[in-house]
Amino acid sequence: MIEEEYIRLIFGLKLKQVRTDKNLSLFGLAKVTGLSKSYLNEIEKGKKYPKRDKIVLLADALETSYDQLVSLKLDKNLAPIGEILQSRILKEIPLDIFGIKESDLIDIIAEAPLKVNAFISTLFEIAKHYNLTRESFFLAALRSYQEANNNYFEEYENEVEQFAKAYSIDLNKKIEVSDLEEILIEEYGYTIENEELSKHKELNNLRSVFVPTSKTLLVSSETDTSQRLFIYAKEIAYNYLKISDRLFTFSWIKFDRFDQVLNNFIASYFAGALLIPRKRLVKELKMFFENKQFDEAKFNAIIQEFTDSPETFYQRLTNILPKDFNLKNLFFLRFSYKPERGDFQLTKELHITNLLEPHANERNEHYCRRWVSIKTLSELPNLKNEELFSCQISSYTHTDNKYFVMSTATKDPFRKGYYRSIALGIMITPHSLGKLHFLHDDSIPVKRVGVTCESCSISDCEVRVAQPRNLERKQRFGQTDEVVKEIMEKYK
Known part of the structure; x- marks a missing residue:
C-alpha cells in the first residue's frame, strides 16, 4: 500500500x-x-x-x-x-x-x-x-556522513571510556583477546565456535558469522590476533550500545537497509576506539610529530604498539588527526591487487574534506602508478617481506596541492593470492607544516603524480600504462575552440 x-x-x-x-x-x-x-x-x-x-x-x-x-x-x-x-x-x-x-x-x-x-x-x-548499485549509493551516503563530521564522533569515544571503566579495561595497555572473549561469554552469553566456518569452502572469505537466536559467534580458525580482537570488539559494541539492526557476517556480504550499514560503521568505530584509545594515541603522535626527520621504524613501532592491523591504525588516524591536530585535509585509500590480473582496484576511500584528488574512477581507467600506495602494492609480491611501508610527497600535476602520503602494503587477510595497500594522505599547508615537523625533511621523496594515466600530463612518465587520451581530447577541443574564436574575430 x-x-x-x-x-x-x-x-x-x-x-x-x-x-x-x-x-x-x-x-x-x-x-x-x-x-x-x-x-x-x-x-x-x-x-x-x-x-x-x-x-x-x-x-x-x-x-x-x-x-x-x-x-x-x-x-x-x-x-x-x-x-x-x-x-x-x-x-x-x-x-x-x-x-x-x-x-x-x-x-x-x-x-x-x-x-x-x-x-x-x-x-x-x-x-x-556508471553502473552504480544500491550498495554503492548507501556506501557513498555513509562516506558523506563521515566527511560531514570530520570522521570523529565524540559520543562513541565517550561510550568506549565508559565501557572500559565499567569492565575494568585498562586503556593504557594493549588489550588481549582473552579480555574481550571473557566479556562476550560471561556478560553477554555468547558461545564462541572456531571450527565450523573452515568446513565450508564457500565461506573462505568470511572471518565470522553471528547466529542471534543462540548467540553463537562462529569465528574462522584462520583469523589472526588482530582480526579476532576487532571481531570481538565489534560484537561488544553491538551489545553495549544496544544495536539490534545489524549485519551478521564479517566481512559483510549483504544488507537490507541503510541502518545496517550505518550501525556496522558505528560498531567498527567503537571497536577501533577501544583497541586504539584516543588519549594514548594522541600522546604518542605528539611526540612523533616533533621529530625533524620522518622515522619509518618509529612510525611502524607505534602501529605495532596498538595493533597488528595497519588498516585499523590508519583508519583510527582519520578520527584523531582532524579532532586533536586540526588536520582535516586528509584522504584514506585502500587498494586491492592480484598480480595475475595486473589491475589495481580501489576498494575503499574517504576524504575528510571534499577535495577531488585522488579519487575513484568508474570508467576503468588506470590509476597513477606513481602513487606510493600503488608502488608498495606492486613491489610487495616480489619480496619476502610480509609487509612493505613507504612514504612520499605527492605533487599533483593539475592542481597546486601537495600531500604527504604514507602507505603500508600487506597480504590480503581475507583473500588468498591478493594483496592490499592502505594509504593516508595529509595535505601540505602552513598548518600541517607547523604540526608535523618532519615535513621539512628533504630526504622524503617528492613525486609528481596524476590521477589516472588517461588524464595525466606527465609526458616523460616511466611507469605509464595507458595513453593520455582524455587529456589529448581536451587539448584537441581547446585548439579547435581557439581557431573558431580567431575566425569569429576576423569576420565580425
Whole structure:
C-alpha cells in the first residue's frame, strides 16, 4: 500500500499540472471553485487531501474527470516522480543523519515537479552509465556522513571510556583477546565456535558469522590476533550500545537497509576506539610529530604498539588527526591487487574534506602508478617481506596541492593470492607544516603524480600504462575552440 502522504502528493502534483495546463493561476482556481487560495496551495503541496465533494468541484472547474484526478497514474512528464514515490526510495535514503526531513524533499518536489523530474532522470542516467548499485549509493551516503563530521564522533569515544571503566579495561595497555572473549561469554552469553566456518569452502572469505537466536559467534580458525580482537570488539559494541539492526557476517556480504550499514560503521568505530584509545594515541603522535626527520621504524613501532592491523591504525588516524591536530585535509585509500590480473582496484576511500584528488574512477581507467600506495602494492609480491611501508610527497600535476602520503602494503587477510595497500594522505599547508615537523625533511621523496594515466600530463612518465587520451581530447577541443574564436574575430 502506498503511504497516505504519497497519495496526497501525487494528487497535488496532478492538480497543479492540470491547472497550469489550463493556464489558470491558483487565484483563478480559487475564484471559480470558491475554495481558498491557501487551501488549494496546501493541496498542491501534498499537505492536504480534499474530500469527495471538493474533488468533484475541482474536476468540473478544470474540465477533467473525477477519476482522472484521483488516479495514481501520472503522465510521462511526472511518471519518474511517481515511480520514486511508490518505490519508497525516500524511505531508504538516510535523510535524518544529514538533518533533512522527508517533508522538505516533498515540498521541493511539489514546488517544481518538472524540474525535479528532469534532475532525477539525469541522476538515473548517470547511475546506469556508471553502473552504480544500491550498495554503492548507501556506501557513498555513509562516506558523506563521515566527511560531514570530520570522521570523529565524540559520543562513541565517550561510550568506549565508559565501557572500559565499567569492565575494568585498562586503556593504557594493549588489550588481549582473552579480555574481550571473557566479556562476550560471561556478560553477554555468547558461545564462541572456531571450527565450523573452515568446513565450508564457500565461506573462505568470511572471518565470522553471528547466529542471534543462540548467540553463537562462529569465528574462522584462520583469523589472526588482530582480526579476532576487532571481531570481538565489534560484537561488544553491538551489545553495549544496544544495536539490534545489524549485519551478521564479517566481512559483510549483504544488507537490507541503510541502518545496517550505518550501525556496522558505528560498531567498527567503537571497536577501533577501544583497541586504539584516543588519549594514548594522541600522546604518542605528539611526540612523533616533533621529530625533524620522518622515522619509518618509529612510525611502524607505534602501529605495532596498538595493533597488528595497519588498516585499523590508519583508519583510527582519520578520527584523531582532524579532532586533536586540526588536520582535516586528509584522504584514506585502500587498494586491492592480484598480480595475475595486473589491475589495481580501489576498494575503499574517504576524504575528510571534499577535495577531488585522488579519487575513484568508474570508467576503468588506470590509476597513477606513481602513487606510493600503488608502488608498495606492486613491489610487495616480489619480496619476502610480509609487509612493505613507504612514504612520499605527492605533487599533483593539475592542481597546486601537495600531500604527504604514507602507505603500508600487506597480504590480503581475507583473500588468498591478493594483496592490499592502505594509504593516508595529509595535505601540505602552513598548518600541517607547523604540526608535523618532519615535513621539512628533504630526504622524503617528492613525486609528481596524476590521477589516472588517461588524464595525466606527465609526458616523460616511466611507469605509464595507458595513453593520455582524455587529456589529448581536451587539448584537441581547446585548439579547435581557439581557431573558431580567431575566425569569429576576423569576420565580425
